[in-house]
Amino acid sequence: MKRKLDEETAVGYSSAGTVIEVGAAVRDVRVGDRVACAGGGHANHAEIVSVPANLIAKVPEGVSLEAAALTTIAAIPLHGIRLSDVTVGDSVAVIGCGLVGQIACRLLCASGARVFALDIDPKRVEQARSSADDAWVSSRGIAAAVRTASGGAGVDHVLLTAAAPSNEPLLLATEMARDRASIVLVGVVPIEIPRAAMYDKELSFQVSRSYGPGRYDLEYEERGLDYPIGYVRWTEQRNMQCVLDLQASGRLGFDDLVEVVPVERAAEAYERLVDAASERPRGALVLSYEDAPEDTTGDLALRQIQLDTPDKRTAARQIAAPVRVGLIGPGGFAARVLVPALVARGARLAAVAGGSGPSAEAAARTLGFDRVAESEAALIADDSVDAVVVATRHASHAALVRQALEAGKHVFCEKPLALTLEELDSVLRSAAESTGILAVGFNRRFAPLLRELRDFVVSPPSPVASTYRISAGRLAADHWTHDLEQGGGRLIGECCHFIDSLVFVTGSEIEEVHATGYGDSQLPVQARDNVAVTLGFANGSVGSILYVADGSGRVAKERLEAFSGSRSAILDDYRSLELFGADGKESRGRRGQEKGHRFEVDAFLRGVEQGEAPVPLDEVANVSLATLAAVESLRTGQAIRLTTAPADQR
Template sequence: MKKLYENIKSGKIEIVENPDPLCKPDGILVKTLYSAISAGTEKWVVEFGKGSYLKKAREKPKEVARVIDKIKKEGLINTYKQVMNKLDEPFPLGYSCSGEVIEVGKNVTNFQVGDYVACFGGGYASHSEINYIPKNLAVKINNEKFLKEASLGAIAGIAVEGIKVADIGIGENIAVIGLGLLGQIAVQILKAGGCKVVGIEPDDFRREIAKESGCDLVLSPKDGIKSILDFTGGDGVDKVLITAATKSNEPIKQAGEIVRDKGIVSAVGLVNLDIPRDIYYKKELSVVVSRSYGAGRYDSTYEEKGIDYPIGYARWTENRNVKMFLNLLESGKLSIDKIITHVFDFADAKDAYDLITNKKRKENFISIILEYKDNIKNPNKEKYSVVVLSRRAVANVDNVRVGLIGAGNFVSATMLPHLSRIDKYKFVGIASSSGSRSTHLAKKYGFKYSTTDYRELIKDDNINLIIVATNHNTHAKFVSEALLEGKDVYCEKPLSITREGLNKVKDALDKSGKRLIVGFNRRFSPAAFRTKEILKNRQSPIVMNYIMNAGYIPPEHWVNDKNVGGGRIIGEACHIVDLFRYFVGTRVKDFIIKPIDEMTKDAPGSANANILIKYEDGSIGNITYTSLGDKTYPKEKCFVFSGQIVIEIDDYRNMKICSDNKCHMIKFGGMQKGFKEEYEAIADAIVNGKDFPIPIEEILETSGVLLQEEKDSSGD
């Protein structure tokens, strides 16, 4: 299937061949028939991509601040590489479309194959021949006659939410400032709801379209307020919707002037909210800001997992807002066809974007729709889960032939840049659920094919190493299946987030006889290697203390979801448990995990705990893992005490060794966490038929330590 992207670094727009997306349990696959270009939002995105790095920085000051912090921690060169890598990722355009359901997830009961639907949501309802849509982000279309107009559902949902938060009633006088696409839809919905509407817009063409759509009074911002006072009997309008997008505060100022005493101003568009206090104070006005399409927006539980809000508590969710628009459309109360000024074939999408971004073109437009003629002409087009990028064979000797499951940030920013610099690795196939990122990375790093079906990789005889780097809850499943298919496996940590998953992996290891390694890279770092050398002749137990100043991650992040990420202790502290095991060299005897009491969602016990481990030789290790620290303090510090020697590892940049009443410092020339050394050791093991560099007994022991059912737990 084909999908439209912009490269944010270069600003280039292109249609890219991707494998068809995977249909997940809580959603549907939709063959797109029409998609709407949002001339406001998407124009900004495209122009942002085409801007210089300086312009990009000015537009995104918060991101610039984060980059500066990263430079302080990780150095200029490493940060620069990561930023360029991020900017180089393709950005899918579009967030509103309509089409036909071609596959239904196992947890979906309200749709069936053949239904027509309106879809919405950034990252889902893209300009793409096929889209995966979570079930709460789709609404059934009852009359296929309105498929084209229904593709505007997301933009209409924004208008509906702006109307709802303004508490607009039947018969009220409403002003709409800004008569672009959003404003035009708002005008029609307000008219359908029995309101008298004043439209204010500087552009002659847009004013004329609003008149044709039934707007009662259409004015230019220069016309003053007399016409509005005459229109409302001298009172002013009851409510104002600002659907303009501007850095000026003129719309918010004008809204205050034309609205009546105790009126409401609803800011729907991206407008400067520098409120002139004197105007708003004297009239005792209220200002409300609508949240995109409505309740549920930005809530992953609602949008991704499909858990709806009870109607008694949230009458107007984003889904129900779009459904209201479709009801009005199908009942004949809206004339959306009047504002669809241009229809382009999807194959000509670049011409459509040129219309909204090229200032030399003087062509007027309101709504621009992409029509998927190939999908319409070929309703039974075959699905493809694989895109072949190269048919050249990969050599079968003296190399590691990689099948990579996962295409997330760690893969793109850390794993692949390191692996690509090691000659022994040859890239064969890469899989991701959407296919977008995997296809991009396949092209960038020379994989032979990209797929949305991971089984293509584990059944490929040309692959001798499966790498698993997906969400944590899938690790045990993918590892087990790959082992049973006769593949060696490298899995990013953690190996499993449940005892059941870990037991499944153990069983697969026993049955397959294949090799497994987990990405515990810290033990491969130069600092860890040097520490191990110092400790090799010790005569007594050692004491270890590790501080992981992990930093804050929002509660809604997938890592914090116990069922997906397993929590940060399981997901990251396992690194330290493995490092301690490497230093000590003997088995864990017992351990205790003490999380903090969860007083707020911003300080979960799954991200804040002390872990005390005792080993069979009498050594002890203490881990303080916390998300509560300040980011200016180093993220990781390790202290080892043994035989009148003190070793301090500081963020893997340097280490201090103190003995015989003196200390000396070793610097590593930047943060060296052991990725390069780890990947080289894995390649050496595969090419030369050696055991993997971490004994499987240690991997299984480390992976089991943190898998505790109870919050206060100790091992035995």
């Protein structure tokens, strides 16, 4: 929690700019197009942003980027207006004339409605007069004036765009509304609704959610799955495009609402928004990046942000390290486990990339990296980086590993290596041709107790029968690991660990895989997390893995039992080991759990120094292929035979 609080957070959710790069699956957008962008974590206040396809809209000719930067903000009141079901000639009261309220008045005017604006600030009221039929400063008795102005019966709709600590704006809305009118809350007001007023007039009340259908839906926003127009006419993207088209037609204008501020004065701009003594803007403060290059596609990979020199203690410990490491993905696991192990081994933390700019910079300062690379590509292209550690979400592993290997970097990739057979094949081809080594984060094979178990049961060498039970616990159904595109499911994302452990214990490659299981009916079959996997090995060994999400949290997570040549061994959660042989029983224990992470990092760095991977590439290939085979077996219900070729023959 403390680490989260210490992190800087990217701000902003509404921007506009020129496209410099387009994803392979994105249609109808080209480099050089001008687009408006939406979404927190995407359309941030930054010179360069990465935005999903459904959160952009093309800016038509004649609309400035400064005005287009308000598109997402304008889509908020537009969605509220659509929920109100306003038709031509309807009377609408807008309570709250801040930026959203000002835009609401203009949208309603463009729609042919009669608009009445109210606010407690006389300056805002005066500004609203340019688009409203009439405007008033809120005061006692103002509801009667609005009813009179609207024809006596009251307004057809009320749009609440105010931000208030009390429900007074809501009370005012019920007073000025006609019988069976609608009230839509777009702003932030306590929802304490007076029943008598609502009942007597049979009023309808609704809360508007952001800027339209699709908001907060990962399938729509992150994965680009659009809603059919015949079922959802106005999605958030279509609302954004509507705002831009209205501007292009001349029926809507924001130029007088925009005050452009150079990014160098951003701190001053933010201060104006929160300091009551400062002159408040008439509308929006739009940050501009005037010095941004017209074409950044050619040199993007060469640019980076240089940080201040770390403190002497950290710098002194890093200077002696021979391996300069770049980290892609400074998330919790990397910060908590991998980076301390790298530092303890003497690696130099050269560069970090991934996540949002502020989070990467905060990670660099907290963890002791020399600098923040502007992008993953920039870090991979950096000549001052010897080895790249990939610790991002699963979906990006294969592409990043392949790029780093092709750049001649040594690569450590957190598991899994790939989510598909095609990804795995491309990575292995790159690894076979690269001058860098490839290591995958199968840390358990480096755990001292597992190594002792292996040495005991296979001495002398003979086939091993083993069973590995994992009580993993449940993840929420919408957790990203369950998503087949982002996480691949828990079988790929975590069970690969245990497949590798049994390959290590048996000392043999896997020839056959069969998996069966059950799981949450909301999840695809391949994402089931109550699974039994049976493995057949080339040397005659057999192994079974029982991966369970439905177990009790009181049970130790992992238990491995192995049997061979009148010898048995039981490893309990990497805390204790029992060895049973002809001479009796021996027990081993540790003060704490040791799953091998620091030994794994040491082996990788030693491998970089010596030019030899800690685990042969063919073994990495076999484990990864067996993991994918388990998923296919789970899907089809059939046993899968593995066929692999040596890496140099791929």
